Amino acid sequence: MWEDDYCQVEVISASNYDLVKKQTIEAIDFGNEHYNGIGFTAVYQRENIPYPISQLLIPVEDFESILGENSLILIDKIYYQYEDLVSDKDVTRAYGNSGFSIWAEVKERIVTNIWITSQGANPDDRISKITTILNTMGEKYQLILVDWNSCEVIDLKKIDEVKAYLKEHY
Secondary structure (H helix, E strand, O other), X not given: OOHHHOOOEEEEEHHHHHHHHHHHHHHHHHHHHHEOOOOEOOOOOOOOOOOOHHHHOOEHHHHHHHHXXXXXXXXXXXXXXXXXXXXXXXXXXXXXXXXEEEXXXXXXXXXXXXXXXEOOOOOHHHHHHHHHHHHHHHHHXXXXXXXXXXXXXXXXXXXXXXXXXXXXXX
């Protein structure tokens, strides 16, 4: 994982939908205004979300059960910018493999952050499992996915939205 991946594609409470939808539009406008042809002349600062996922009190065991049922297992070693880290699994956990992983921060057995990273294209069978995982989490916990790279907001309860998003980006 690269530090730039942290919560760039995040899974959050759907209660934040209106705010993050507004912020994605603002980020696009800001980017257009501050792009000089080579790079950006300023950085857009997002607001903190009013309803963090920690308020949903998702037990890490429930989260891991959804992942495990779809063959995304806990990664034993986490590499940060190619260096082996000793991971405190009570803080940061990753599930999957080097091609695709779902990350979670955990505090006192409660999931406090969820984000996704991917390196390259994923095979159809993996995309199918990822679709099931995201849709199940969306339905069970009322979650949305926010991709700050592409400024998209995906309702995880809507399987067709999830499929279309994954087909385009993963």
